[in-house]
Amino acid sequence: MRVDVHAHYFPVDYLDLLKSFGSTRTDIARIPCAGNAEGDIDARLRTMDAAGVDLQILSATPQMPYLEDAGSAVEAARFVNDRYAELVADHPDRFAALAAAPLPHTDEAVKETVRALDELGFAGASVNTSVLGRTLGDPAFDAYWAALDERSAPVFVHAAGRDLDSPQIADHGLTWIVGAPFEDAVGVLHLLRAGVTTRYPNIKFIVPHLGGSLSFLLQRIDDNYLYYNETFPDVPSKLLRRVWFDSVGAYGPALRQAVETFGADRILLGSDFPYFQGDLYTRAVQYVIDAGLTPAQTRQVLEDNIQQVFKLG
Template identity: 50%
Template sequence: MRIDVHAHYWTDDYLDLLVGLGKTDTATQRGMGAGRGAELATRLRLMDRAGVDMQVLSSAPQNPYGEDRVKAVAAARFVNDQYAGVVAAYPDRFMAFASAPLPHIDAAIAEIRRALDDLGMVGVALNTTVLGRALVDPEFAPVFSELDRRGAVLYLHPAGNSACSPLIADYHLTWMAGAPIEDTISVMQLITNGFPLRYPNIRIINSHLGGALPMLLQRADNQYPWEAPQTPEAPSVIARMMWYDTVGHGHLPALRAAIDSFGADRLLLGTDFPYEADKIFVRAIDYISDPSIAPEESAAILETNAERLFGLVHAASRTA
């Protein structure tokens, strides 16, 4: 079963709630094909064309974050209910990651419990930062403890904040370069703070092949003893305790670097729909089967890794 773990879905009425929370970038998310009605029908046809069986929907980076607790909770409940409705209408095509109203810790944990227990969501999606704060900051520890207690899947996506750097934002690089830099910073923070060891039951998925991480693992192994001596294990070891989606815009050298760095068993199919649509969407799947990739590695990435991660192996074998 081909499961696309990096797929966006949102509607204008949800984006309107985010505007009320202070979001200023929702205009670029509208009319892209990420919504319901005709847009959803077009998405399903494209999935069929590319051979994608299911998508795991997430609202990241348009997560319901904001200092206004009441508005953040209302937005989180709205989008989670909306996602549950889509999954109920198309149970063979969609699953969903829950959204949480951060930085409000108690409310976030309550909504995560509701989404996972009552709405049947398969994990939680967080941005790599929360209003500019790192996920490894102690204030978010109760959320990670809850996810670890539950053995939850945690999907991480860049916030689109240019890594809080004007050198990125002021030069039109927020998504071309800023997003993978956000990925890189986030995953390195998880590594140097030992999160996969501290919270061993959380199944962490990082976006975009882990950003620049495949090119940095040996550098990190060489330099962490003096720069981040609190790191509990070599970065290359901790990196292989997490998962990474294959969103690389069809760039084969990046995919091969990720396979060599993490192992094919740690990669999951991702498309970044609707940012990768039409022919680019098809390419996001097809490039994983390039002749330069071993067939068994392609099969693991496309077919079995996500099934195992989400506990669907037995269900898939029964329907085969």
């Protein structure tokens, strides 16, 4: 089965709810085929069929219910998770869902995540690389990670679109071109440094966009750990080879480098739908086939590895 692990679903009424709670970032998600407007799902399914994709695993990232007010955050999280549950119920063979949690409110996040996983049957959870300025390594989130670890849940970690708090990114139109993959890299390094992946080893973390710059910088990261006694709980390369990365990148040399660095068994097929539609969606699959991997490696990325991360029917 060919599964796309990196696909977004933005119900219009959910975006409207976030906007009513003060979000100013929903416009980027209001694009054709992104949500539940008339014809959106049929068009999405046609796109999947054209690319030979059997199932999409959907997340609301980066449009997450991260709100200062706990009541609003919980309402938004329950709303979007219910919308996801409805879509999966309508198309159980084509879609699976990742839970959105009302972070940074940890007790509420645990309750809603447990509901989504245990009652609604979600396939895992999703988080942004930062939560209202807090890193994913913040000790306040430990109970949330513990609940996911108890369930051996996959967790998809997506760029927050917050520019790494850098005006050199934000003020020059580079939020998603450059900012996102660097957020991916920084976000997972926060998890590693804080010992989250070590203390909660049953969580299957997935990092998009081939891990951003991580495969290129891995030796440098290791060297700094060994020379400066950086505060990772183990050699960073060992820790990174215990997480997974999606193939969003559409560039053969980058995929080959990621495979050589992390192993072909650590790469999952991803597309970034709906931001890549039509021919670009097909390319997200085809470039893996054309990247110059061995046939066995290609099969791992396109079909085999997903079964090691998700329990799919």
